[in-house]
Amino acid sequence: MSDTLLTVRDLHTHFRTDAGTVRAVDGISFEVQRGEVLGIVGESGAGKSVAARSIMRLIDSPGVIVNGEVRFEDDLLVGVERGDDPDGEPRQDPEMLSSREIRERIRGREIAMIFQDPTESLNPVFTVSEQLSEIIGLNRDVSAAEAEAIAVERLREVGIPEAERRMDDYPHEFSGGMRQRVLIAMAFACEPSLVIADEPTTALDVTVEAQILDLVKDLAARYDTSFVWVTHDMGVVAEICDRVAVMYLGELVELADKDDLFESPKHPYTRALLSSIPVPDPRVSRETVPLSGDVPSPIHPPSGCRFHTRCPSLVAPAELDLSDDEWDRVRRFVRAVQRESPDAAADDARATYFPDDLPAGEAVERALSLAAEGAWRDAASLLTETFVEPSVCTSEVPALESPDELDRIVSCHHYS
Ligand SMILES: Nc1ncnc2c1ncn2[C@@H]1O[C@H](COP(=O)(O)OP(=O)(O)OP(=O)(O)O)[C@@H](O)[C@H]1O
Numbered sequence: 001m002s003d004t005l006l007t008v009r010d011l012h013t014h015f016r017t018d019a020g021t022v023r024a025v026d027g028i029s030f031e032v033q034r035g036e037v038l039g040i041v042g043e044s045g046a047g048k049s050v051a052a053r054s055i056m057r058l059i060d061s062p063g064v065i066v067n068g069e070v071r072f073e074d075d076l077l078v079g080v081e082r083g084d085d086p087d088g089e090p091r092q093d094p095e096m097l098s099s100r101e102i103r104e105r106i107r108g109r110e111i112a113m114i115f116q117d118p119t120e121s122l123n124p125v126f127t128v129s130e131q132l133s134e135i136i137g138l139n140r141d142v143s144a145a146e147a148e149a150i151a152v153e154r155l156r157e158v159g160i161p162e163a164e165r166r167m168d169d170y171p172h173e174f175s176g177g178m179r180q181r182v183l184i185a186m187a188f189a190c191e192p193s194l195v196i197a198d199e200p201t202t203a204l205d206v207t208v209e210a211q212i213l214d215l216v217k218d219l220a221a222r223y224d225t226s227f228v229w230v231t232h233d234m235g236v237v238a239e240i241c242d243r244v245a246v247m248y249l250g251e252l253v254e255l256a257d258k259d260d261l262f263e264s265p266k267h268p269y270t271r272a273l274l275s276s277i278p279v280p281d282p283r284v285s286r287e288t289v290p291l292s293g294d295v296p297s298p299i300h301p302p303s304g305c306r307f308h309t310r311c312p313s314l315v316a317p318a319e320l321d322l323s324d325d326e327w328d329r330v331r332r333f334v335r336a337v338q339r340e341s342p343d344a345a346a347d348d349a350r351a352t353y354f355p356d357d358l359p360a361g362e363a364v365e366r367a368l369s370l371a372a373e374g375a376w377r378d379a380a381s382l383l384t385e386t387f388v389e390p391s392v393c394t395s396e397v398p399a400l401e402s403p404d405e406l407d408r409i410v411s412c413h414h415y416s
């Protein structure tokens, strides 16, 4: 038997809105091995939640899974192929499970979900006992009394004090942390082989979050459960994941073993995300690459590498023939102009950024004087035209590469 539990291939989930097609998930592929915790990480809007929900086909209109395959053990949860017409109806694989089969056979039993928002899974008008026993009763051939006994056991297992007494409480009577424990108890009620967790600890304070992560690690080990764990927090990734998929604007930019990712992140975006978490050991210094600028619109994502508009390490345009050192200086100057940094407009800007001579002469010369006059926009667009647009990062989509002997993939022109 293969050890792969879940396979996602070339998944595209789009939302057709009045403003245009939102390419929320735009061609992602990954696998989850049995017993493994795979993290999906990225900034807000990256497409993490849509990716997680697509696995279970929990996408509501105007969202459509337009292409891709999701295979869970022997079941095809998603099997759709986009025709040549981008707005046409995708073709469905006849093997794909019906919504009803997913609801009755998969969801809650084989694959459970935990969300940040408890109202997605907990009904405020029923007691915890009623809701937990119901799931257990639906999925196992047990009497009502037996289901309730199992429910109490589950609540104990997730560390709810006085579980028996609290069974008759309503969801709102639990604190935030305890409520997430109830959700975890519900997720584990049927001993699923996969749990999809979408930021379940984000709203909690750090101490409670740490306790919940410990609990999940214990349960995952005890039941040999796999996880897809969505988070925007690299600290949570460090705590709980085995492997990490980094998403940016609907795409995967890097997928690697957690330790490899933390030790030597390859994609400039991954590096930026990692530099945002505090380094616990003050003797370890880490190059900080602040992530500036807004995430572009997923309706019109940037050409080439989608990260190129914010990338601190664009590949130098080949025809300019700059040395690494010259290119570093140019990039620092371009970023300073984009940020409208006073340094770039000061009298000594030239000496600050280009102490030797001016690389790619004329454009930089003009940009320096435009910046000195405060004509930031003109300076920025001149620099963009000269240095950003001719870069391969702007024109070509980077292939997924495996840059070292390690088991990882990166989508960046620096490795192609
Ligand atoms: N119902 C919808 N209609 C239109 N666009 C949507 C809809 N749901 C999500 N999107 C868009 O899809 C993109 C991906 O959203 P998603 O919720 O997956 O991001 P995320 O990575 O989970 O972010 P966050 O960290 O904020 O939860 C976003 O641009 C979002 O605006």
Ligand code: NI
Pocket: 048, 049, 050, 198
């Ligand atoms: Ni989300």
